Amino acid sequence: MSYESKHTFASLPQMERGVSKVLGRDPKGNNFLYANGKTVIIRNIDNPSIADIYTEHAQQVTVACYAPSGFYIASGDVSGKIRIWDTTQKEHLLKYEYQPFSGKIRDIAWTEDSKRMAVVGEGREKFGAVFLWDSGSSVGELAGHSKSINSVDLKPSRPYRLISGSDDMTVAFSEGPPFKFKFTLKDHTRFVNCVRFSPDGNRFAAAGADGLIIICDGKTGEKISALGGEKAHNGGVYAVSWSPDSSQLISASGDKTVKLWDVSTGTAVTTFNMGNDVMDQQLGCLWQKDHLISVSLSGNINYLDKNNPDKPLRVIKGHSKSVHCVTVHKIDGKSIIFSASHDGHINILSFVLTHLLGLPNGKGHTNQVNKMVVDQAGQLVSCGMDDTVRFTDTQTKEYSASDVVKMDAQPKCVSIAPGGLTLVVCIDLVVLLKDKKKVFTLEKLDYEPETGAIHPGGTTAAVGGADGKVRLYSVQGNSLKEEGRTLEATGRVTAMAFSHDGAHLAVTDEKKVLRIFTVADDYAIKDDFYGHHAKIVSVAWAPDNEHLATSGMDMMVYIWTISDSDKRLKIPDAHRLHHVTSLAWVDDHTLVTSSYDACVKQWTIMY
Known part of the structure; x- marks a missing residue:
């Protein structure tokens, strides 16, 4: 590699x-x-x-x-x-x-x-x-x-x-x-x-x-x-x-x-x-x-x-402040990179033309954007420290005043699934949205939620906590029901992601461990991956479901192979001065990273 x-x-x-x-x-x-x-x-x-x-x-x-x-x-x-x-x-x-x-x-x-x-x-x-x-x-x-x-x-x-x-x-x-x-x-x-x-x-x-x-x-x-x-x-x-x-x-x-x-x-x-x-x-x-x-x-x-x-x-145009998250989406067959920064700006970058296509028009987030994903309808779903979740059409590239959901607490993470489902993890709250509307809220929790991921099939929501546990909830209509099942991480959960085929759940924590769970095997631990020297902050699956990338506070990016834990690739000093804040795959061989240096980088990965 x-x-x-x-x-x-x-x-x-x-x-x-x-x-x-x-x-x-x-x-x-x-x-x-x-x-x-x-x-x-x-x-x-x-x-x-x-x-x-x-x-x-x-x-x-x-x-x-x-x-x-x-x-x-x-x-x-x-x-x-x-x-x-x-x-x-x-x-x-x-x-x-x-x-x-x-x-x-x-x-x-x-x-x-x-x-x-x-x-x-x-x-x-x-x-x-x-x-x-x-x-x-x-x-x-x-x-x-x-x-x-x-x-x-x-x-x-x-x-x-x-x-x-x-x-x-x-x-x-x-x-x-x-x-x-x-x-x-x-x-x-x-x-x-x-x-x-x-x-x-x-x-x-x-x-x-x-x-x-x-x-x-x-x-x-x-x-x-x-x-x-x-x-x-x-x-x-x-x-x-x-x-x-x-x-x-x-x-x-x-x-x-x-x-x-x-x-x-x-x-x-x-x-x-x-x-x-x-x-x-x-x-x-x-x-x-x-x-x-x-x-x-x-x-x-x-x-x-x-x-x-x-x-x-x-x-x-571009970013002049630290970039906190990136995501990738195909529009008319062309891969487009969305990047968002500390000041609330979202930029639209062309992967093929390698230049900035512009920014969404209108009034968007007024504070740091924490997480972005693109749903099946082609909407950019973003959450920010202005306590809102926004749905922005990636075709028209315009912010809509009506497609904003105000949260009762600051959102940390968003995850999407088919059927218009959006899972939002906030400070002390977990909120389920359907078709851009709140339909269910988990509150008065006995743990501090940190991050979340919803299964591609839309059946299960996983929420990672500060206590090092991942709680599984079944999505039943417009509600979340606790399954009474928890998965163990080795420390405070920092990032989670289901593979695109839904076969595996990747969980990272502050103890520098990437843990992979096999969904079909009742979430049994498949493997633990070690290599980072500091807290892992981001994880992203490649489209092939065989490889995934993680980034940590150690300024390193690792590419892991699920079938072979010894087969890994290290990118040291990916952004030289700062840790990599977010990762996204364009295709099986192209990775995009962002950092506090206000730059977005594109990497070619050879297996």
Whole structure:
């Protein structure tokens, strides 16, 4: 048995209101970069479904920047660590690691020869540093600011110049190397969010929370003009990015627009209206080759269209928060992956096309989605921490206000069976639904229910408890009747699933054991499977009913063979930084996994 990582549905940038998001530019023009949690996402700009993930930071990553050579990336985190790593190898080997100051890093810049770096942020003793990339030796100092520095850039041609923008509402101009502070520009009346030199080095732009974009001479630092006169935007400007020929730039603003400017005349050529919702605020932008990209507060990545400023060419959607569950369903013969996250978002992913098809329309879950399954009618049945169970049509992909069942307690798990049956395990309650309506409730239980599964034949419901027991209930019409029979697990039950043919019941627990019961043999124990080093959290049967997958808090995924307990496959560090929260099979040889890294991965399994 062997496995291969086939595809990664990458996370979106992790956004924070009022904080600019730096997008890293690939000097070779192929990729762009951004950070989410402890990861750096490297995404192909022409085909953003192609993505790579760097996972070696121990703290939350804030910014990542390519060296002008294209061979290395420098990434910084909230602790003040800078890691410089290789882009040419799949392993992304670490070249150097530095800690220029203690505190959150906000921006990174390189000189055009890829030999010197400037790093700025929220240091305790100092707010920035300039050093040689291969030794860490200082090549000057970043002075002139009294508060944390938000942005930095280095002139891409000699003589070198350094500019930095700060919360103290000033832009500092330095000459070097070694870099020495010369003077400050005090045109802004609020925080300076972004400073960027033009590619030819003749000018630089400084953008602030006051809506101003100042254009200055790249060599002397003298102010030339202000784009748009008094104000470039009606809201704060969070990012600017120059065109490759240095004649134009784009700016991203909290007023929910991106503007394309002719720098010589100081006028806006095009205004891209990105929406009316607060989540449509624009916090980052990038001009790379012919692509104009912006990032919304929602995390959506927008490919802007100069010919149609009110409608982007494409919008890359996905998850920016931890993904808690996945399930797979065939629509018109094509396998579709549904994934749901901590913020209640459900995404619809194409297995064949390996990109996001969209989200259900309308108002859905308002909190974390705990579990999802698709029933025989093609409805996505989902339960969440908003105390609801929702039935969403997978064809129309629209949330229905009428197909919502309010629970009296928080639902943990849903399971479905033919005939419109849905078993919902809640905190201290077990509820049976039929045709989207409550028909029976088990309450005042003498145990704490954790998870449940209903037999594919619709005859039996199994409920696993915190006491390490699985209770069997017979489904009789619109009610559940306790059979007086309990199955023993080795610890608190964490996940359960009947095989698709109904022959076996798989039960996992916090004691790291997978136990298989044979249904036809009066639920006799068939086998126990061991291998996980920590609590098992998810289990899923392959369509062949011969193999099943489990995931644990140990970040491992195991593929087990029912007929041979010694025949197993281990996928270590499936999601590197976090445990795998959920599993689903597309077919006998394709597994889908989700995790707190906000990514969904697709694996090919060979037997």
